[in-house]
Every structure is written in structure tokens, then in C-alpha cells.
Amino acid sequence: MHDKFKDKEILLEIRDLKIEGYSDETWVPIIKGVDLTLHRGEVLGLIGESGAGKSTIGAAAMGYARDGTRISEGSIEFDGMELTTASESERRMLRGSRIAYVAQSAAASFNPSHKLIDQHAEAPVHYRIKKRMEAQEDAMQLYEQLRLPNPREIGFRYPHQVSGGQLQRAMTAMAMSCRPDLIIFDEPTTALDVTTQIEVLAAIRDIVDEFNTAAIYITHDLAVVAQMADTIKVLLKGEEVEQAPTQQMIDNPQEEYTKSLWAVRSFNSPQRYRPTDGSDPLISVQNVDAAYTGGIKVLDDVSFDIYPGMTVAVVGESGSGKSTTARCITGLLPPMSGQILCKGEPLPPRYKDRTRDQLRQAQMIYQMADTALNPKVRISEIIGRPAQFYGGLHGSDLKQRVDELLDLIELDPVQFYSRYPPELSGGQKQRIGIARALAAEPEFIICDEVTSALDQLVAEGILKLLDRLQDELGLAYMFITHDLATVRSIADEVVVMQHGKVVEQGPKDEMFKPPHHPYTDLLLSSVPEMDPEWLTTVLEERGVDNIGEAADR
């Protein structure tokens, strides 16, 4: 246990917690006996991959079992009160008043029908801690402390009128509304861009310090947890792997699993360079402007080249036009002006006007493998359909080709040939997405945030696979991502986009060395590092009022 908290009063004590989930008509264990001790004012980081049970433990700390789960064994003692035996109304009295919750997606967790400040005031008014006007006044003060713009006015907006990073801070303010003893932060910055994440992290850290609130900070991002937590607990499949004070955990992890988590970004593909013989690029985007129907321009004079066999990473925040560029290249969104060349030949702007061979050239792999694969269609057909369409294969030839493709993506054909997507894990689904793109035998594939929905270990597997396929098949990738660590590991060239414009581009080694365009600089310096002092240092360098959205003006 962290020395600083040894003498403090224990706020939350969980002993041998077991939680079961209902699936396929039986109760299966999700949490298999976890202990947890939290002192007043302590911040505990819970990390692990998805399915490790982090969120379930977070909810259990509030005496809450999500629908379809139940707390089957163990004790949860919050400030002397045993939550597992307390009545539902006793437990409810704690929620919002003494234990508060900050959810992953603030955009989805604010009720779209009510103003922010009304949702903020709900708990204090309900618990008769404050009158409505007092609660609103308090909200405005908290908004100001969390450095939200127009703190006296922003609360009277509806959630959809406020940006994601601001909503996440408003939600932190809401959790503070009754000055709870404990706040559960459930992946509060996972859905945010790095440049926005940093200001939310700073805001959360400050306010937790100021009110000496204890917190459980749940995340899968090690660098983030290093900034926030006093103590880190690593979970794997519902069991504790190890726990130690932050600095010790980072410098000297004991368990193999923890070490593998720490080492996950070690993968690095050697950088390739453009051919010097003056040959045409494979794909050339030239001065493209584009807009969605009736909307404002989302792409403004975008130009870059992709040479055969190379990986071009396109980075930028959400809304910067990365995916729109991909839609222009595939012909889904005809540009307003400018053109796309393939091996020196202009491609027709609309996919409908392209020949089969031109269509073959631009294949896509999507971010959400879950929604990009039809759940009612067998794997054999998902992969077989493009092989049939582009390769004209039938019967046993087609089956052989599908087997070959499954081998390529390292899935056993015998086992996967006739299965359906819902039976597969996230990483396996993404592999099927890759096989589907490969089935067309393209020379160029657009990877749209293909690893951002995956756990780090699984994501690394996908990156290695893509890299191997590139070497074997000579593929060129346009790699859309907002994750600069991914860029570091596999890109050859980098294109930085902001507000629909290309602000900087060049080979990777140059792009990661100063001097940068100020925006590139902002992006790079916003990526959290493992050093627990990183956030403090960055804030000192930039000044608290010059981070995130404020820095972006």
C-alpha cells in the first residue's frame, strides 16, 4: 500500500468479491474473488483489457449490479456500511450523494432531453442537500473550476449542444454536485481525442485533489492511469494480477502479464522510403475539396501521394476529415473539385462509374468490425463474395481461395469456414475484415481506425498481421488513426490533418523530430506518456489555460 495513505481512514473495503453474469441460461463467474482497499483521498487505478471486469467492480463499489449480473459472494464495506446486505433503498441513498459515477461516454450518459444544469441539480435537490438555485450556483462554480467556457451559461444548454470534452468535464462536475467521498471514473477519456483528453485529465486531477475525494479510476490506457492514480491494480479475466504504488508498478512490474502490457508498444516496423526512380504513385490525391450534401466544406485542398508497398498514416482529431478523404478515394463521396489518380490514371469520381478493376484497387477495413460484418452471413460467404465478384471464382476454386485467405489471417479454415461473426472475438472479427479486403486482391487498402476498438494486446496482433501481409503481398496502406503510438509502430509516411486541411506531411522519421507545425506539435505532446510526472510537466510547459480546445485556436 502507498505509504501516503497508510494512516488514513479506510473508506472502501472489498473482500473476496465474486460476481456472476447470466449468459446462455446459466450463471457464469465474471469476477472471481477480488480484494480492494481504498483510503480516504486515495486514487486507485484499475487497469486491464476489456472483459477483465474493471467496470463491473466499479459498479459493485456502488453496491450496483448491472442488469444480468449479480453479486454472489464477498463483502463490500463502504464507510462502515455493508452494501451486500443493505436494502436496495439504503444502497440507493448512497449513490449520487456519497459515491458518484462518471461514465465512459458523456455524450451517451447525459439525458438528451434535459439541460445539463438540471441534470446536475437532480441529485442535490433530491437528497435535499441544496435548494435548486443553490445547486445551480454551485454547478456554475464547478464549471468554472473545471475551466469550461462560459461557466454561467453552458449549463443551460442541452447535451447535444456541447462538445465531447466539455460534456466529460460537466459530468465530472455533476459527480461532484453532492461532494461525494468516492467517485468511480469509468474510462472517462477513452472516447476523446488526445488533445481533448489532456484537459479533461487535468480537470479531473485538480478537482479530486481539491476536495480530497477518493476515486477508482478505470481505464485500459496505462499512460493515463499513471498520471491519475496513487496505486494501480491490474486485472485479468476477473482476477487480480498485482497491485502496487504507481511509480513502483511502472518501474518494476512483477508479473509476466503486467510486463507484456507494458511492452505492448515495442512493435516497430522498419521504415520504408519512396522509390527514387520517378515512378508514379499508386494513389495520388490531388487538391481535393469535398462536402456532404448541403453542408459546409469538410475537405479543403487535400493532396498527398501513396507509393506502392508503403504505409501512409493519416492522423488528426475526429472531424478533421480523415475518413472523408477515404470516402473520396473509394468513390463513395465524389469530390467537389480536384481528382484522385491511380497509377497516373484519373479515377472516375463516383464508384458507380468505376470499372471492376478500379474498384478492386480501393478496399476498406473498418473501425467497428462488429458492425462492418453482417451477423447473419457465414464467414465463408463474407470472404467468398468479393473473391467471386472480383476473381470470378466458383465451386471448389472459391472454397480453396477462402481457405487460403483464412490461412493468411492466421485463422484455421476448418474451424472458422462456416461460422457466423457473432461467435468470434473482436480481434478475430477484425481479421475477417482484413481477409475480406484481401479477397479482392488489391494493391491498396484503406485501414480506418482498425485497432482503436481493440485491446492493446489484440491490436498489436492486428498490426503485426497487417505488417506481415504488406511484406508478403506488397500492399500499400492508407492508415487512418488518431493514435500516435500506432503511427510510430507501422507508418512510413505521415499526413497530419486538421479542420479538413493537410497541415504537415512527410516521412515518419522527420515527422517525429522537431521542428513541427504547431498543430503537429500539439498532437504529439498531448499523447500521454508512462512517466507519472508527464501531465504535470506538460501543464507547466503549456500553462493550464493553454491546453486542449483552448490551445487549438
Next chain:
Amino acid sequence: MGDITRLILKRLGLGLVTILVVSVLIFFAVELLPGDIAQAVLGQGATEETVAAMREQLGLDRPAFVRYFDWLGGAATGDFGVSLVSGERVSEAISGRFAHTLFLASYAAVIAVPISILLGVFTALYRNTIFDRVANVLTLSTISSPEFFLGYILILFLAVRVTMFPAIASLSSDMTFLELLHRTFLPMLTLVLVVTAHMMRMTRAAIINLLASPYIEMARLKGTPPWKVIVKHALPNAWAPIINVVALNLAYLITGVVLVEVVFVYPGIGQLLVDAVAKRDFPIVQACCLIFAATFILLNLAADVGSILTNPRLRHPK
């Protein structure tokens, strides 16, 4: 608000276009009859002269589209021509009947809509309990029985066994409002039983559908009591589907009540329509159809506007 006004005007325009299309269908469906209207009205036994006289009287010698615009022009000003059977003006024959139908529909709606929504909220709140099951079974059995059957059952128990309400809902002009409510109680109750299930089940489904949303979990984790989670956090986001089902059922209350009117001998527009069809009184049939179509379109329009107004994204643009 400019956006919303524009949206509503656009929907209104679309509604008008739909009514025009329906009017074309209604008018030319009659033209499609073998022979012509005069032949159809007078039947097989009519002599050449009477048919010819009728044709001239109806102006059938003019081309169809001229007659269509004539008819449409009249309809737009409330003049649907003259009944072929009674010689009465169609607008006069219809207006009284339509008022009766509207009265019965409003009577049923005022009772059915709040009850269904309340039941929907309660079944969502106490989902999978005995109360939920009983409410579902009861409303489902009333919706699965034909409405004339329900009507007769009600007559049997509430008018014959226990003579609380009259079995025949005939109206006279000297009745007080209370008498009117009493007289039309059984047809109203039949209609309520028929439409409650849809609205209740949609309210329940729409609310339960939202209970898995992150903002509902957030509300629970703020310590909000269950009833407040449903009423304050789920219901405001569930209005759009509920409003649509309510509108469809209101339209049914106006256009689908023929059988109930027949069972209770209630002088509504449904009975008029059935009589007119039997007597081949085409001007009345056409007018009734047009009124029904307009009712449907107007109510759906109202539902669209209602859904828009309950959506904060549209009410408060960025």
C-alpha cells in the same frame, strides 16, 4: 425555430400532395366501374331513356378529367355534390354524421390515451411482475377479439344483465351532455378496449427499449428512484414512437368504427358510408373516402410534428 416552421410547412405541403393523389384514386376508381355511374346506380332493369337522362343530369357526357376538376373544386369549398338517392346535399348529409363520429372518437380518445400511457408506464416500471403480465394478457385479449363481439359482450353484461347503460346509442337533439355521455358509454368502452393494447404496449416497449441506455444507468447511479427514472429520464425520450401509435389509433377511432356503429346503431359516418355503398350513392362514398384520407393524413402529420417537437436536437439546434 425557423427550421421547425420550415419543416412543418414542408410536411403540410407533402400532406396536401398526398390528399390530391388520394382524390385522384377515389375519383377514378369510380370511373373504372363497368359501364358508368348511371348504369351502376340504376341497375340492370333500367331503360335506355332513364339511363340517358341520368347521364345528362350527372354531366357524364363531359370528359372525366373535366369532371374531376369540377368535383375537386367543389370538394375544396366543401361542396361534394348531391346524393343520388335522397337528393340531399352531400355536405349536409355528412356533416351531422361526421360530428357524431368525431364526438365518439374524442370521448374514447380522452379516456383511452391517458389510460394506455399510464398503463404503459406502470407495466414498464413493474415489468415481468404479475401486474405486468395481467395487464398484457387483458389488453391483448381485448384486442384479439373482434370489436363487434366485444360490443355484444358489453351489451350482454352492462345493458342486459345489469341495466346500467343503454344498448342502443341512438341520439336525439334534446339530450344533455351527461345523457349523451351515458348513452354512448358502451360504444366508447368498446373502442377504448380495442385501442388500449396498441398504445400501452408501445409505451411499455419504447420505455423498456431505453432502459439499457447509458443515461438511464447514470440516472440510477445518481440515486434516482425507479419511478422517477422512468417518468423523468425514459419517458421524455420515448415520445416519438408513442405519439405515432397514438395518432394511428386516433385515426382508427374515426375511420374504423363501422362495426361498432352498426352494433350500437350509432348514427356516425361509418354507417352512412356502409349505407351509401349498398345504395351505390357514389358522391357520398367519394366524400367519405376523402374525409377519411384527410383524417389519416392530418393525424400522421400531427404525429410527425409532435415527434419533432419532443426531440431536443430539433427544438434546440446547435
